[in-house]
Amino acid sequence: MSYYGAMGWISLTISVVVIGLALWALIAAAFRSSSDFVYAGTTKTRWLVGLIASLLVSLNGFAYNIPLMFGWLLSIAAIVAPIYYLGPVRSRMPQKRGRRGGQRSQRGGW
Numbered sequence: 001m002s003y004y005g006a007m008g009w010i011s012l013t014i015s016v017v018v019i020g021l022a023l024w025a026l027i028a029a030a031f032r033s034s035s036d037f038v039y040a041g042t043t044k045t046r047w048l049v050g051l052i053a054s055l056l057v058s059l060n061g062f063a064y065n066i067p068l069m070f071g072w073l074l075s076i077a078a079i080v081a082p083i084y085y086l087g088p089v090r091s092r093m094p095q096k097r098g099r100r101g102g103q104r105s106q107r108g109g110w
Contacts, residue, residue: 018079019058025082026051028090036093047085054078 029051034044057078060066068074 015058015061019055019062021082021086022051022055022058022078025085026055029085032093039094040089040092042089047089050081051085054081 026048029044029047032044037044037047054077057068057074060068060071
């Protein structure tokens, strides 16, 4: 395999990982309630718009390949936004509980 072939596969792998990360963050934000975002000091709409933009910039190479002005800067922002949402922003929100509300089962256990 040539150098350019290997770099092509590495670039494709990184692109797929970034798209998956942006999609994961977008789905996680969509299923959160709006009141959870108050704890993080922001709004749900702001994060949904930002994560959708991140996903669109990430998909640019696959779907439509439009030359973007300052494309390298947008690509960095498309990587940082989902990571920042999944890290510090989501950790400031209240933890989601299961169906039972975090209580132990009445059937056996400790």
